[in-house]
Amino acid sequence: xxxxxxxxxxxxxxxxxxxxxxxxxxxxxxxxxxxxxxxxxxxxxxxxxxxxxxxxxxxxxxxxxxxxxxxxxxxxxxxxxxxxxxxxxxxxxxxxxxxxxxxxxxxxxxxxxxxxxxxxxxxxxxxxxxxxxxxxxxxxxxxxxxxxxxxxxxxxxxxxxxxxxxxxxxxxxxxxxxxxxx
Numbered sequence: 001x002x003x004x005x006x007x008x009x010x011x012x013x014x015x016x017x018x019x020x021x022x023x024x025x026x027x028x029x030x031x032x033x034x035x036x037x038x039x040x041x042x043x044x045x046x047x048x049x050x051x052x053x054x055x056x057x058x059x060x061x062x063x064x065x066x067x068x069x070x071x072x073x074x075x076x077x078x079x080x081x082x083x084x085x086x087x088x089x090x091x092x093x094x095x096x097x098x099x100x101x102x103x104x105x106x107x108x109x110x111x112x113x114x115x116x117x118x119x120x121x122x123x124x125x126x127x128x129x130x131x132x133x134x135x136x137x138x139x140x141x142x143x144x145x146x147x148x149x150x151x152x153x154x155x156x157x158x159x160x161x162x163x164x165x166x167x168x169x170x171x172x173x174x175x176x177x178x179x180x181x182x
Contacts, residue, residue, distance in 0.1 A: 021112050022073040023095045023129065025065040029082055030090035030141075032061045037087065044085040048077060061090075072113055075178055079138060090141070092134045094180075098126035106152055108166055108177065115162070117179045120151045124182075132180040136160050148181070 029041050038061065042054055045063060050071035055064040067073050079089050101109060104123040109116050119135060134140075135148045137160065149157055154165040162175040 021070065021097060022067055023097055024067060025073075025078070025095065026091075026093045027063045027065060027078065027082070027089065028091040029061050029063065029087045031087040037085075041082055041085040041087055044081040045078070048074075048081060050074070075114070075134060076176070089139050092139050093131050094134065095129055095131050098128065098130050101126045103182075106154055115166075115175060115177045117152075117154070117156060117166075117177050119148055119157065119179055119181050121182050126182075130182065132182055134178055135181055136179050148179070152179075 027045075029038075032038050032041065035058070038056060038058060042056060042063060045051060045054055045065065050067050050073050051065050052068040052071075053066040055066075056062070057064065065078075073094075075092070075094075078092065082089050096111065098111075101111065102123075102125050103109060103118045103121050105118065105121050107118055107121075109118070116132070135144065137145050137158075140148070154163070156163040156166055156177050157179050160177060160179070162177055166177065
């Protein structure tokens with residue numbers, strides 16, 4: 001009987017985690033000045049294990065990343081690959097498939113294996129494909145970061161790490177928090 005319950009809970013967990021995933025991203029790189037710069041950045045991004053396909057929009061220095069179904073997407077690894085190529089992230093917009101996830105201003109939620117802090121979000125329930133923009137330091141310009149920092153009083157926005165302001169059950173050690181807006 002215990003085995004049956006374990007199988008049922010495992011199946012429910014797999015179904016839930018399979019539905020909580022990022023589908024794609026639009027990544028605008030800053031500092032690209034030529035086709036060789038774009039190529040170097042694209043080659044670096046291709047090495048990410050969760051990236052399925054990359055399209056480019058050279059006019060806007062934007063890379064359109066499609067993620068492998070069911071893959072765990074690591075947002076900091078995306079930034080690291082751009083920086084390894086010698087450039088920086090100007091903007092990162094993720095498309096996620098939400099299933100009735102309630103969000104509100106300055107609320108933290110767990111999604112796709114990461115913790116997200118919604119800044120300047122109205123109270124709403126997210127369902128279906130939604131775009132969220134990462135607004136952490138090194139994902140937006142210094143001017144934009146300063147602007148967003150006026151929209152929250154929580155110290156975790158300055159560090160990107162869980163602080164005393166973050167009240168989430170089961171988390172005692174500092175953990176990476178991604179700050180996003182809709």
